[in-house]
Amino acid sequence: MDRYEGFREFLRARQQSLMRSSYLLCGDPHQAEDLLQTVLIRVARNWHKLAKDGNPEAYARRALINEHISWWRRHRRHLPLMGPPKASHDPSVESVNRLALGQALDRLTPRQRAVLVLRYYEDRSVQETAELLKCSPGTVKSQTSHALGRLRVLAPELADLLNDADAKEAAR
Numbered sequence: 001m002d003r004y005e006g007f008r009e010f011l012r013a014r015q016q017s018l019m020r021s022s023y024l025l026c027g028d029p030h031q032a033e034d035l036l037q038t039v040l041i042r043v044a045r046n047w048h049k050l051a052k053d054g055n056p057e058a059y060a061r062r063a064l065i066n067e068h069i070s071w072w073r074r075h076r077r078h079l080p081l082m083g084p085p086k087a088s089h090d091p092s093v094e095s096v097n098r099l100a101l102g103q104a105l106d107r108l109t110p111r112q113r114a115v116l117v118l119r120y121y122e123d124r125s126v127q128e129t130a131e132l133l134k135c136s137p138g139t140v141k142s143q144t145s146h147a148l149g150r151l152r153v154l155a156p157e158l159a160d161l162l163n164d165a166d167a168k169e170a171a172r
Contacts, residue, residue: 007047011040014057021061024117025068027106035071039063062132069110104155112147119144 018039023032043050043060050056105113111133118129119140130137151158 003048004044006051007044010043010056014060015040018057018060018064021117021122022064022068024105024121025064025110025113027102031071035064035067039067058132062134065110065114065133068114072110100155100157101151104151104158107154108147108150112143112150115140115143116147 015036019032019036022036022039023029026032026035039060042063043056046059047056050059105116108116114133115129118124118132119126124132126137126140129140133140
């Protein structure tokens with residue numbers, strides 16, 4: 001019996017989704033590829049256990065978050081501080097917002113960024129996010145609130161986008 005039986009199918013089915021999440025956590029496509037590759041090696045190493053009695057996707061997503069936080073802790077002293085995006089020859093509002101959001105997300109803590117990615121990009125519930133992050137639902141709610149508040153300070157030009165996020169949160 002092949003130790004990696006089912007791993008290739010898992011990769012074909014989930015690799016793109018995991019790559020998107022990795023990119024949203026890192027904000028850099030090259031770093032996201034490295035992060036995902038590191039995590040997939042860990043998943044492959046533990047595949048026989050995960051396939052038998054675990055949820056490999058949940059494990060991979062949790063490993064992405066953990067590995068990103070570990071990387072951030074090791075390298076945070078070397079990360080450059082960037083100011084707001086400088087608008088050049090009349091860019092569209094959407095492009096400016098995307099740049100501002102990307103730069104503001106880069107300045108959040110990895111935990112806050114992970115909460116926002118899971119809650120708003122992956123559209124996960126508070127409970128699902130808490131399970132993935134191995135914390136309480138109250139922690140997810142407070143981290144979400146702190147992260148959105150920090151985004152308001154870092155990128156006030158995104159007020160409309162953040163108000164939409166608050167409305168979505170209130171509706172849940």
